[in-house]
Amino acid sequence: MNDFDFYVPTAIRFGKGKIACLPSELARYGRNVLLVYGGGSIKRTGLYDRVMELLSDFKVTELSGIEPNPKLSSVEQGAKLCKTEHTDVILAVGGGSTIDASKHIAAAACYDGDPWDLVLDRSKVSKALPIITVLTICATGSEMNSGAVISNEKTLEKLEINTPLLYPRLSICDPTYLYTLPPKQTAAGAVDILSHVMEQYFQPNDEAYITDELSEAVMRTVVKYAPIAMSEPENYEARSNLMWASTLALNHLLTVGKGGAWSVHPIEHVVSAYYDITHGVGLAILTPAWMEYVLRDDTTARFARFARKVWDVDESDDRTAAKEGINKVRAFNRSLGMPSSLTEAGIENADIEKMAAEAIRTSGLSERSYVKLSAVDVEKIFARVF
C-alpha cells in the first residue's frame, strides 16, 4: 500500500429538502453571493426560484450559461464579477461543469494575473473564495474534491487545476434533483462515475486490497442502479445510491494507497477539447478500446478480477474472463444508449496524430499509467474508435 495523505474537509448534506440550510451556511461567509449556474435547466425545474427565495436576504450576482466542458472565458467573466461585486462566497448550482468553473473562479477572483496561469502553475493559487454547491447532476464528484477541469478555447487545451483551497465548504446533495435529468445525462453521468473508479482501480499498485474492494463496491452500485435510474427516473433508492457513488468515486477515497496516472480521461479530454462532445460519451467509447489495447499477459489477472467482481463473470480461465468483462463494459454502455464509436458520435476526419501527441503531452500516460502508453499507442487506440 503506497503512502498517502488524506484530507477531505467538505461537508455534505444529503437528502430531500437539505437545501433549506443555504441561508445560514452562506451567511457564515458574508452577504455577497455569486450564483453560478448552467444553461437554465434550474429555471425549468423550479430550483432557481427556490434558491432565490432562500437568498432573499443576500445580494446575489448571477453568472449563468456555464457550458459543458466549461470554458476559460466563463472563468474570466466570473472572476471579474467577483472583483467588482466584492463577492464573499460562490454558490454553484449545477453539475460538474458549473462547480468546476466556480472553483477556478474562486481562485481567479483572488489573483491579479491571467486565470489560465493558475491552471499551468498551481503554486500560484494562494487563496480562494469559499464555495458552496447544490448538486443537480451526479457524475464528476467535483462537489467533494479539490479539482476542476477547464477548457481553454484559445489553445484547445483541457486541463485540471487542483489545490486543497478549492474544496467546496459544503455540498448539498438532494437526490430528488436528479429526477428531471434527461436520460442522456443520467447515462453520461453513470459512465463518468464508473470511469473515475476504473481510472483509480487500474493502476500499478496491487497491495491496496481494501481500496480495490471499496472500488468494486462502488462500481457494483453503479452497475446495479444506473439502469434503474434510466427506466424509473424518480426511483429514490437508485438516485440516492448513484449520487453518493458519484461523490465517493472521486473524493480521494478510492485512490488511497494506489497512485499512478489515469489512462482514459487524458485521452478523452483531448477529444472533448477539440470537438466539445459530452465527456461521458467520450469515455464510454474510449474505455473498452483502451481495455482491449492494454489487455495482455501481465494485466490479465486484474482484468479477470474486475470481470468477476464487478460484472459477475463466471468463467474460470483468466483471459476469457477478462475479455468477457470488457464485453460487459461495452454492453453496459450500449444499454445506456451510448454510441460505440467517435464516428457514431459525429466526429470525422480527426487529426489522430495531433490528438495523441497532445494526450501524451498533457498527462502521465507515458510515465505513470497502468500500462505506459506512447503517442503511437494512443493513435492505435483512437484507430479502434473511428
Place this chain on the structure above:
Amino acid sequence: MNDFDFYVPTAIRFGKGKIACLPSELARYGRNVLLVYGGGSIKRTGLYDRVMELLSDFKVTELSGIEPNPKLSSVEQGAKLCKTEHTDVILAVGGGSTIDASKHIAAAACYDGDPWDLVLDRSKVSKALPIITVLTICATGSEMNSGAVISNEKTLEKLEINTPLLYPRLSICDPTYLYTLPPKQTAAGAVDILSHVMEQYFQPNDEAYITDELSEAVMRTVVKYAPIAMSEPENYEARSNLMWASTLALNHLLTVGKGGAWSVHPIEHVVSAYYDITHGVGLAILTPAWMEYVLRDDTTARFARFARKVWDVDESDDRTAAKEGINKVRAFNRSLGMPSSLTEAGIENADIEKMAAEAIRTSGLSERSYVKLSAVDVEKIFARVF
C-alpha cells in the same frame, strides 16, 4: 437511503516515517504540548524517544498511564494539567484509549465544571483544545472520528462523549508501529474493527446498498488480513490494510444512509465497565451470541447475505447460510485466540440482571437497534455466554 450529514475534517498522514511532520503540524497551534500516552509500551519500542526528539523545540507536559477502558480520573488529571500548563495542543500517542482520553481532556480543559458533565450533556462542550494523534494500535477508529468512550469508575458507567469539536486535526498512521503489538492486541483490534462494521451493517434500513457494499469490502479486508498480521507481525501489506480498515470502519463512512442504534457494543460496554476486560474480547464473546439470538425469519436474509459476501459461505438455503455465517464469526474469533465465554474470560457470578438493565438504560437497544431488545432479551444473551 436515509438522509445524512457527512463532515470528517481530520487529516490523515499514512505510511512509514510520516511522523516527521509532527513539529510543523504541532507548531500551528502553539508550543505547549500535553503528551498523552499509555502504559509505557512506546518507551520499549523507541517511539517515545523519537517523539521527544521531534519535540525538542516544544514545552512538553506528560500524562502517561492511560489505561485500557480509560477512566474519568485520568481525564480529570489531564484537564487540570492543561489548565495549569496553558496547553495549546494535545498529542495523543497510542491506541483508542489514549485518544479517547485525550478527546475528553481536550473538552474538559476548556470547561470549568466537572468533566463528567460533558459526557452526560454534550451541549456543554462549546470548545476543545486541538488534538493530534500518533496511532499505535488499530482498533477503535478514534483517530478519525469525534467520539470517545470514557469509564466513570465511581458510577461504573462507560459512556460516550461525541461532538464535531473532538475530531483530531491530524492523525499519523504508520503501519510499522503495529509490528511490535502483542498478538492479543492485534486480535482484539481485529475483532473490534469487525464489530464496528457489523454494528452499522445490521441496522433497520435496507436501501443504503452502497454503504452495505462498502461495509462488506471492509469486513472482507479484516477477515483476509487479521490472520496474516497474527502470523507475520511485520507484514506491511497486512498491517497497512488493517490499519486503514480500522479507520474507515468508524469514520462515519459506513453509517451513511443507514441509522439506528448499535447492538453489541452497548452490551459489552457494561461488561467492561463492571469487569474491565479487554473490549475486543468482550465483543468476540458477545457478537455470535447476539447474532444467534436475533436470527429469525425477518433477519435471515440479511444474515445470509452477510454469510455469503463476507465469509464466502456457499449455501443456497438462506437460514442455513445465515447459521453458517455465524459459525464462521465464532470460528474466526477462536482462530485469533479469543475466549468463547465470559466465564472463560475470567468473569464469574455476574449480576446479569443488573448489567442487562444498565445496557438498556444507557443505549438505544430497546428503541432503535436492528432487533429491538428488552432487558430480558439482554439477560438471555448474557445467559448464552456464561
